[in-house]
Amino acid sequence: MVKGKEFKKPHSKSTSHIQIPEVESKINYDLLKPTFSLKYIPYQGPYCISQCQENKKALIISKLLRLSQSTWQEIRRLPKEQGLEPMPLYRFTVPVPLPSNLTSDATILVARYDGDGGRLVGYRDKDIYHIVLVGRNLYPH
Numbered sequence: 001m002v003k004g005k006e007f008k009k010p011h012s013k014s015t016s017h018i019q020i021p022e023v024e025s026k027i028n029y030d031l032l033k034p035t036f037s038l039k040y041i042p043y044q045g046p047y048c049i050s051q052c053q054e055n056k057k058a059l060i061i062s063k064l065l066r067l068s069q070s071t072w073q074e075i076r077r078l079p080k081e082q083g084l085e086p087m088p089l090y091r092f093t094v095p096v097p098l099p100s101n102l103t104s105d106a107t108i109l110v111a112r113y114d115g116d117g118g119r120l121v122g123y124r125d126k127d128i129y130h131i132v133l134v135g136r137n138l139y140p141h
Helices: 053-069 072-077
Strands: 036-039 083-089 106-113 119-125 127-133
Touching: 036 053, 053 106, 053 119
Parallel strands: 036 127
Antiparallel strands: 083 106, 106 119, 119 127
């Protein structure tokens, strides 16, 4: 290096002459496969998976496994017996525990896991399906 010549400090990304926008990648969550969360189910509560019989637990796992093989876009196209059915909150006859980040007008999605009225009740946040209730006779059919 020549004596008296030092490197110049780099300028910030944006100057008065050049503006560099922040690049943010847009994720289309409909093209992703769902992730399942049980963190909002009150453990060992009346509508928890822990209260289900072993054969019903196996049906729940089977349902989640089938849904996990499809993207959200594909799930939306499935008939309600195979996919997720939107359900307004007022239809439920049992209290649906909603996390504080959700309002009462949130879209609830219901999955059927058996022919005897067994249902998984939850909501979608990006690519995550948060299950909040599991059981039967949660709403009038």
